[in-house]
Amino acid sequence: TLQKQRSESLYKEALEHIVGGVNSPSRSFKAVGGGAPVFMKRGQGAYFWDEDGNRYIDYLAAYGPIILGHAHPHVTAAICRAAENGTLYGTPTELEIEFARMLKEAIPSLDKVRFVNSGTEAVMSTIRVARAYTGRNKIIKFAGCYHGHSDLVLVAAGSGPSTLGIPDSAGIPVSIAHEVITVPYNDLGALDEALARWGSDVAAVMVEPVVGNFGMVMPKPGFLEGLCAVARRNGSLVIYDEVITAFRFHYGTVQNFDGLPSGTDFAAIEPDLTALGKIIGGGLPIGAYGGRKDIMAQVAPLGPAYQAGTMAGNPASISAGIACLQVLQEPGTYARLDKLGAVLEAGLADAARKHGVALTINRIRGALSTHFCDHPVTNYDEAQNTDSEQFALFFRLMLEEGICLAPSKYEAWFTTIAHTEDDIAVTVEAADRAFAAMAH
Numbered sequence: 175t176l177q178k179q180r181s182e183s184l185y186k187e188a189l190e191h192i193v194g195g196v197n198s199p200s201r202s203f204k205a206v207g208g209g210a211p212v213f214m215k216r217g218q219g220a221y222f223w224d225e226d227g228n229r230y231i232d233y234l235a236a237y238g239p240i241i242l243g244h245a246h247p248h249v250t251a252a253i254c255r256a257a258e259n260g261t262l263y264g265t266p267t268e269l270e271i272e273f274a275r276m277l278k279e280a281i282p283s284l285d286k287v288r289f290v291n292s293g294t295e296a297v298m299s300t301i302r303v304a305r306a307y308t309g310r311n312k313i314i315k316f317a318g319c320y321h322g323h324s325d326l327v328l329v330a331a332g333s334g335p336s337t338l339g340i341p342d343s344a345g346i347p348v349s350i351a352h353e354v355i356t357v358p359y360n361d362l363g364a365l366d367e368a369l370a371r372w373g374s375d376v377a378a379v380m381v382e383p384v385v386g387n388f389g390m391v392m393p394k395p396g397f398l399e400g401l402c403a404v405a406r407r408n409g410s411l412v413i414y415d416e417v418i419t420a421f422r423f424h425y426g427t428v429q430n431f432d433g434l435p436s437g438t439d440f441a442a443i444e445p446d447l448t449a450l451g452k453i454i455g456g457g458l459p460i461g462a463y464g465g466r467k468d469i470m471a472q473v474a475p476l477g478p479a480y481q482a483g484t485m486a487g488n489p490a491s492i493s494a495g496i497a498c499l500q501v502l503q504e505p506g507t508y509a510r511l512d513k514l515g516a517v518l519e520a521g522l523a524d525a526a527r528k529h530g531v532a533l534t535i536n537r538i539r540g541a542l543s544t545h546f547c548d549h550p551v552t553n554y555d556e557a558q559n560t561d562s563e564q565f566a567l568f569f570r571l572m573l574e575e576g577i578c579l580a581p582s583k584y585e586a587w588f589t590t591i592a593h594t595e596d597d598i599a600v601t602v603e604a605a606d607r608a609f610a611a612m613a614h
């Protein structure tokens with residue numbers, strides 16, 4: 175069995191100094207039975223080594239950004255170069271223009287961009303801009319979608335689409351939650367109902383156009399078209415939160431992803447604003463938002479919507495982002511991720527079937543989610559209604575096997591370009607043993 179003495183003693187020490195021992199709650203093992211999380215020491219390619227010297231195949235990919243694997247040499251070189259020239263200027267730089275151009279070339283709806291430091295900031299800023307532009311206050315979001323930890327988006331569903339949201343965290347005033355309406359994903363009827371009730375107050379409809387936060391979930395045919403059409407008819411903006419999805423499935427965003435349901439009308443699913451993060455920072459902190467020129471003209475110093483950042487557009491993050499996108503542009507990158515994902519999906523599905531473990535797999539190219547249930551997962555209710563105990567057991571068994579997953583039943587497995595078919599085979603063999611143990 176896994177050596178974990180050092181992780182355990184570091185966890186004890188961490189608890190003395192860092193709240194909960196972790197700097198993001200998703201890193202704790204609370205959802206998988208508690209105890210010390212694994213303290214990692216080094217990452218290289220598809221592998222992690224922990225403080226006790228155990229090696230893991232990594233599918234966490236730091237919750238998404240590490241699509242090239244750890245310490246990719248092209249990104250590392252770019253970061254070192256940036257560091258040698260000074261990491262922060264507080265002035266504009268040419269690098270920012272280069273990166274903005276790259277993003278605009280890949281994402282057709284971006285006329286203008288602004289760089290920030292995290293996905294949370296990016297989303298928060300799109301909401302302010304949408305409110306400034308429309309002069310309205312409310313937003314509609316979808317249950318189970320995560321948009322960072324700012325007040326407005328940490329709001330859960332009320333008891334139906336015609337009710338206002340309730341705070342999902344202490345410290346969020348009910349008055350703020352009342353500016354949010356939460357409806358089920360993939361449910362245009364509920365969106366219509368919410369707009370019929372609150373429409374004249376709704377500044378924006380915010381959505382993960384492909385969901386990454388309660389499993390990998392595709393929009394049903396017509397969902398995004400319908401969403402954009404009813405939002406526009408209502409005078410509300412459409413905001414895509416592509417913090418997880420941008421550059422994940424192809425070199426671009428969901429708005430131009432050829433893996434959407436066949437018959438998708440791409441002209442009809444353009445967002446007004448897009449929030450970005452994760453992959454575009456190549457592993458350093460970043461966020462960005464952008465969209466239509468007349469809307470982005472609301473942002474200071476051009477317009478009345480204030481948004482700023484000491485660290486925003488810093489040369490280190492921008493350099494890492496440019497380097498990451500350069501590697502992703504190489505021919506074959508996404509085909510390779512898709513292939514790895516397909517082999518992993520097939521292997522996991524076979525092994526689960528063999529041992530009679532009910533498993534639903536949602537895969538989109540190199541990313542997949544595993545749900546312990548025998549029903550499809552197309553919205554948050556269905557994702558919630560999957561077996562948490564089984565996931566916790568599976569997570570622990572896989573960790574013992576040296577396979578690192580996120581300690582949450584909703585989180586995706588991310589393959590990286592550093593994973594090999596051998597790594598996938600080793601993973602599938604581990605899963606086979608884990609399912610066998612679970613079946614007993």
Ligand code: PMP
Binds near residue numbers: 237294382386416452
């Ligand atoms: N939006 C989405 C879709 C996300 O998945 C996340 C993070 N998981 C965020 C926003 C927040 O990003 P960050 O953690 O960088 O603030």
